[in-house]
Amino acid sequence: VPKSLVILGTGGNCLDILDAVQAINRHTHQFDVLGFLDDNPDTHTQPFGGHPVHGPLSLASRFEDAHFVNGIGSTRSYLAKPALTEALGIDIGRFATLVHPTAVISPGATLKSGTVILANATVCANARMGHHGLVLPNCVVSHDCHLDDYAILASGTVLCGNVTLQKSCYIGAGSVVLEGLTVGAGSLVGAGSVVTRDVPPHTIVAGNPARPR
Ligand SMILES: CC(C)(COP(=O)(O)OP(=O)(O)OC[C@H]1O[C@@H](n2cnc3c(N)ncnc32)[C@H](O)[C@@H]1OP(=O)(O)O)[C@@H](O)C(=O)NCCC(=O)NCCS
Numbered sequence: 001v002p003k004s005l006v007i008l009g010t011g012g013n014c015l016d017i018l019d020a021v022q023a024i025n026r027h028t029h030q031f032d033v034l035g036f037l038d039d040n041p042d043t044h045t046q047p048f049g050g051h052p053v054h055g056p057l058s059l060a061s062r063f064e065d066a067h068f069v070n071g072i073g074s075t076r077s078y079l080a081k082p083a084l085t086e087a088l089g090i091d092i093g094r095f096a097t098l099v100h101p102t103a104v105i106s107p108g109a110t111l112k113s114g115t116v117i118l119a120n121a122t123v124c125a126n127a128r129m130g131h132h133g134l135v136l137p138n139c140v141v142s143h144d145c146h147l148d149d150y151a152i153l154a155s156g157t158v159l160c161g162n163v164t165l166q167k168s169c170y171i172g173a174g175s176v177v178l179e180g181l182t183v184g185a186g187s188l189v190g191a192g193s194v195v196t197r198d199v200p201p202h203t204i205v206a207g208n209p210a211r212p213r
Contacts (some may be wrong), residue, residue: 001028002025002031003066003067003085003096004065004066005062006033006035006036006054007037007069007071008037008038008039008072009058009071009072009077010035010036010040010043010048011077016108016119016136016137017047017049017118019100020099020100023100023128025041027094031067034063034085035052035053035054036048036053037053037054037055038051038056038057039056039057039059039084041056046079046127057087057161061089068095069098069114069116070095070116070132070210071172072084072151075086075172075188078150079168081132081168082132082149084148085150090127093104093113096114096136097112097114099111100108100111100119101134103119103120105123106123106126108125109123109124109127109129110163111129112129112133114133114135115132115187117133117191118137119137121137121140122140124145124161125143126143127141127143130149130151130167131149132162133151133153134151134152136152136154136156137155137156138155138160139154139155139156141153141159142158142160142163142179143161144161145165146163146164146165148167148168148169149178150167150181151168152168153174154170154171154175157172157176157177158175158176160176160178161180161182162179162180163180164181164182165177165183165184165189166201168185169185169186169187169188169189172189172191173191173192174191174192175193175194177189178194181197182198182199183195184201184202184203185201185202186201186202187199187203187204187207188204189206190205190213191210192205192206193210195209196210
């Protein structure tokens with residue numbers, strides 16, 4: 001029986017999530033998309049991706065039988081994502097784990113509920129991902145990486161082996177984090193950076209080699 005699905009957010013990531021849902025459904029019809037929720041009232045006036053935007057995130061409690069997928073995750077919103085999500089009071093088990101059919105997930109990797117892996121991403125052996133992770137297209141999460149909850153990897157990120165991302169890290173598009181390093185909680189790595197040293201918590205770094213900004 002397909003699950004009803006509500007997508008949180010209407011940013012660009014959410015359209016890619018919708019594409020992933022449609023690609024999954026072409027294999028096996030797993031999800032019926034009910035629409036989107038977004039706190040910006042300007043988004044409520046017209047459909048998004050062909051589906052209605054029902055209203056603010058707080059309407060989530062009205063979708064009693066639905067599952068959810070969390071598309072919040074721009075450089076502006078990533079730090080607010082845990083509080084926005086937890087305020088909804090939705091049981092973590094009702095957040096779907098979505099994997100685009102073209103993504104490759106090692107049988108030895110673990111993904112927790114609420115994590116989303118988009119097209120052509122690869123999650124390698126023994127990688128462990130927490131809840132509400134968001135891995136955009138073409139990322140590589142190498143062997144033995146450990147991503148805490150709410151990690152966001154923008155398109156084309158490469159995490160070398162044994163990298164640790166603490167809670168709510170945002171790794172910008174096309175960045176590389178060298179093996180064994182830790183990016184601290186809430187930190188942001190600018191697009192195209194090469195991270196050669198541990199990044200402390202709540203720090204913005206960018207460049208090659210990545211330096212604090
Ligand atoms: C790092 C980032 C957050 C900084 O944004 P910001 O605070 O608005 O910074 P600014 O654009 O004002 O730039 C500040 C300085 O940092 C430099 N800079 C910004 N981003 C950089 C990057 N990714 N790499 C190297 N230098 C960068 C700018 O050139 C500027 O340098 P200057 O002071 O010498 O002129 C942003 O540039 C970034 O990389 N965001 C990630 C985008 C992304 O990956 N999106 C994913 C879409 S899939």
